Amino acid sequence: MNPEAPRSIRPGAIPYLCPRIYIIMDIKQNILETIGNTPLIKLNKITKQLPGTILAKVDYFNPGNSIKDRMALKMVEVAEKEGKLKPxxxxIECTSGNTGMGLALAACVKGYKCIFTTTDKQSKEKMDILKAVGAEVIVCPTNVEPDDPxxxxSVARRLAAEIPNSFHCNQYDNLANRLAHYETTGPEIWEQTGGKITHLVCTAGTGGTVTGTAMYLKEKNPNIKIWAIDVYGSLLTKYFNTGEIDMNEVHPYISEGFGEDFVPGNYDMSVIDHFEQVTDKDGAVMARRLAKEEGLFCGYSAGSCLQGLLQLGSQLTKDDVVVCIFHDHGSRYVAKIYNDQWMMERGFLDVKTFRDIVNGRSVKQKLVTIQPAGTVSDAVELMKKYDIEHIPVMNGNGIIGAISESGLFNKVFSNPDIKTATIESVMEQPFPVVDFNTPLEKLRSLINKDNGAVLGKDDAGNYHIVTKYDVIQALGS
Structure with missing residues (x-):
């Protein structure tokens, strides 16, 4: 039967028309087609004291989890078009990790090999991810001059000269970097804000993102303010303010992905209105706040970007629409800024620790211990004398057990003559021994109904004790 032929209809019957249903499939031909068109998300808690509307351009939604996917693909496409990159x-590229990831994705799809050089300050996660997508990674020292071999x-330049049929992307001076943001990031922000954007805030590294995005936005509205966020230890801020390249400004910093010890060719300082510097600590702490308070698990530069905005917040008005660019994902910093121990070792995390509890005691008392050959009566007398409930048991080899008031109380009911028993015969398991910098939250998890205290050894090798009452008092202070 011909489905298009009209059917005879019984007189008086109502015809039933069944329209054709067209199903349109939206299929990406490869991973590179998912780059861009990342969301603009309103910040609600951290910036509530600021006037205006504060928005985040969250570019970790790119497939490589960073904004660098945009420029990496563009550099490859331009190199192919110019005949610099052949089948x-x-x-070859020097990268802090994110550009390498974008290039590696392009290489996977297009059939290229990748060799990346990076510095020893970059997170291990970044290096492991690059290797996972097939790249070779060469780690170089951080604290050397840019022209040091x-x-x-320098290593990237040397490899490009030595390896046949290779292409050194040179993201710092390759203008395809900023072109990518002129063609994609800028237009997306303009369209997503309906042209109402008044301020762009962006960390400054290679210069591609801040310059390319700014060039587009300034063409649309020259009154848009461009605020570049830098880190202390970088020379970019002084260069912007004075035009002078002052190597005395350069010193090691921990922040990743932005700041420079030279001025990359991608910069056009005429489209930037202000440079603001942020400390390593403030950027790291703010990144953690973004995760906890806004649900945005971002990298180091996002925290620094938002911190820079807060430092400049007095210049905003209620009608302003501010866009902050959040470059990459927090998964690349799990062992660093999202690791309490790493943060505490650098003085970035203001949390109470075992050390704080011990140092905060008004009365300094040497740890009360007992020998295994002592008696329960001896332990009880010590508890009364020093008003304590927990006593470590020590011999010449160190801590071997523990005596607690609650443990003795239970044993008295089963054996009234226990007062003459030796400590060795009734002692409990030793209290856990922790690092002196162990956070209060960790101590709280170690102290429970079966274990009423923890021990820690100070820098001089002396033991100290923290009990559940110490933890309760510290939590309440």
Missing amino acids: GGTI RSYY
Whole structure:
């Protein structure tokens, strides 16, 4: 039967028309087609004291989890068009990790090899991810001059000169970097804000993101303010303010992904209105706040970007629409800014620790211990004398057990003559021994109904004790 032929209809019957249903499939041909069109998300808690509307351009939604996917693909496409990158070739680049990831994705799809140089300050996660997508990674020292043959810049240049059919992307001076943001990031922000954006806030590293995005936005509205966020230890801020390249400004910093010890060719300082510097600590702490308070698990530069905005917040008005660019994902910093121990070792995390509890005691008392050959009566007398409930048991080899008031109380009911028993015969398991910098939250998890205290050894090798009452008092202070 011909489905298009009209059917005869019984007189008086109502015809039933069944329209054709068209199903349109939205299928990406490869991972590169998912780059861009990332969301603009309103910040609600951290910035509530600021006037205006504060928005985050969250570019960790790119497939490589960073904004660098945009420029990495563009650099490859331009190199192919110009004949600098040929089939079967090798992509070489010095990268803090994110550009490398974008290039590696392009290489996977297009059939290239990748060799990346990076610095020893970058997180291990970044290096492991690059290796996972097939790249070779060479780690170079951080604290050397850019033109030092050991620097990751110099090593990349040398490899490009030595390896046949290779292409050194050079994201710092390759203008395809800023072109990517002129063509994609800027237009997306303009459209997503309906042209109402008044301020762009962006960390400054290679210069591609801040310059390319700013160039587009300034063409649309020259009154839009562009605030570049830098880190102390970088020379970019002084160069912007004075035009002087002052190497005395350069010193090691911990922040990743932005700040420079030279001025990359991607910069056009005429489209930037202000540079603001942020400390390593403030950027790291703010990144953690973004995760906890806004649900945005971002990298180091996002925290620094928002911190920079807060430092400049007095310049905003209620009608302003501010866009902060959040470059990458927090998964690349799990062992660093999202690791309490790493943060505490650098003085970035203001949390109470075992050390704080011990140092905060008004009365300094040497740890009361008892020998295994002592008696329960001896332990009870010590508890009364010093008003304590927990006593570590020590011999010449160190801590071997523990005596607690609650434990003795239970044993008295089963054996009234226990007062003459030796400590060794009734002692409990030793109290856990922790690092002196162990956070209060960790101590709280170690102290329970079966274990009423923890021990820690100070820098001089002396033991100290923290009990559940110490923890309760510290939590309430």
